[in-house]
Amino acid sequence: MRVKEYIGKEIFKKYGIEIPKSFLVTKDTNLESLKFDFEELVLKAQVLFGNRMKNNLIIFSNKQNFFKDINTLFSKGIKEILVEERIYFEKEFYLAVFLDTYERKLKVLFSEKGGIDVSEASELNFNNANEKIKEIAKKLLKIAIDYDAELVEINPLVLSKNSYIALDSKIIIDNNSLYKHKDIKIEIENEIERIAFENGISFVDLNGSIGIVGVGAGLTMATMDFFTDVAFFMDIGGGALAEKIKVALKIIKMRKPKKVIFNIFGGITRCDEVAKAIVEEKLNIPIFIRISGTNEEIAKKILKENGIEVFDSLEEIIRTYL
Template identity: 30%
Template sequence: MDLFEYQAKELFGRHGIPVPMGDVARSPEEARVIADELGVPVVIKAQVKTGGRGKAGGIRPAPGPAAAEEEAARVLGMEIKGHVAHAVLVEAATVPFEEYYAAFLVDRASGSFLAMVSAQGGMEIEELAARDPGALVRMPVDPVRGVDGEELAAKAGLPAAAAAVLERMWDLMVGEDALLVEVNPLICTTDQRIVALDGKVTLDGNAAFRHEREPAELTGSLEDRARAKGLNYVKLNGSVGVIGNGAGLVMSTLDVVAAAGADPANFLDIGGGAGAQVMADGLEIILSDPDVRSVLVNVFGGITTCDAVATGIVTALELLGERGRARPIVVRLDGNNAEIGRRILSDARHPAVRQIPTMDGAAELAARLAAGA
């Protein structure tokens, strides 16, 4: 479960990780009150579970309460990569002297914990790793031994004052059953204080029974709407919507779409026993994404029969009306009751639906349609 920045910083506070003073506002008027109480220049930060907020205009400085109200009005309701900002963090503006990067995560490739620290922060870690691989220190973490903050800070070129914060980040990782704890940037102020200016935390949902936590806040995002329908959906940054049955098949479909020259817009697994309603729900979610320019439905019928999938597609398109006609839908059905499913789609004669018998061929057509070819 990904947390909003303000939720991550609440956990930071519990574990002794310094953060700027601030509070959450869900209206411009609340933002003004918080800024007035802080009594210093503030920053208005969109609360969305995605990156790129600064480039999208979701982080705005405000020198006083009136400006805070005005900037909050601009940010609230803003959509960033399919996520709508229903709240803002009103936070005391903090000027960095130096910026660093620090993260602890579960490294699935090695089956262990990994620390990643750099003396160069404030940019996307992928950009940093590509531009200057030597600037990012990667160190495996023994879960029994824990973290030696002084050793880690020294290797990465961080000041000694950062050592305690690194150790507290590890304490949060273990104590909260987190899969990721990231601060970018972790800053050193002009008076030599180490402060977490941003924060990302992903909690292990399988360990939720060990913790007393408030229910996840629903924001109206596509992922929240999908979760409410019981769908396994992840928003991505491409233009080809993808639906499949089974995580392995969906992952393979994402790879085939990429090989065809397009970027997938999402991961959506309708599962092994899904019926027509689940298929209809999944298609409705994907067609609600403005980034999607074509849809690829790739199903191998087993427990989920192809006729049930086809019925779900027809049902969804009937419910969506004109929205269902706006973007092309490429369907590849194979396996249990495939012939019946193909006949159902053919008989429906929906203008948005194209049927292709192979996965590669379907991906290539979806990629061309997304590109407008």
């Protein structure tokens, strides 16, 4: 489950990572009573999908235009708005911790450029890294461990007047561990997310046209990194049973992407179960599948017999069709 930005930043602050001055506004907030000491503001809609800037859900404002701009966001159906002091900075970076399910360990990713996709970052070399960056990276690792997170991301992390400040937060927590984290507010914004959550499926909605389905957070995110037009990414989890896979396919039908890419590595998950479910569900949209692991030959046979092409690698899918 992805938590909203303001919750992620509260966690950052708790672990000693600097964030901008801020406060949360809802429709029930008495705006006239608000007092704050910063002139320039950033108003950020608290939603669980990306591309907020492109969707005009982030507004650079000031005290004079505060009420008008707040109401502009509320008029779009936004329920919560994070109001922050605008930070001017000299440099921006990308810093994240993610769970690599291939190697079964947490990895730290870093880039000298902020605002990038995760695919453009590389693993942080702690021997050569700036001491401040290393310190923040260690705090992100601690957060990931303490909160059973699949991803903890600051994008961008900025350098402003000799201080490193997290201007954004993205934290995705393993659904199966939410019962341990009573301090995390569980928010489900639509029917698709509710179905995914109730069935132990990690689902993150985006704004593109390609659906990404994988087994394990690391594999799913690695697949997503190849594409810029992602509609959603969905992790059905290791050991996924046939019924759970059918729920994932139901979600795909509800979300209606233009095409779907399956990147399945069946360690515990049986590939033939995945194949049977895909065939039975009849998605009626272009399907691109890379599948390997337990019973993969049986799975490939099932798919090919039903007219579904199977690929040996993700690169082959990209090269051939996308």
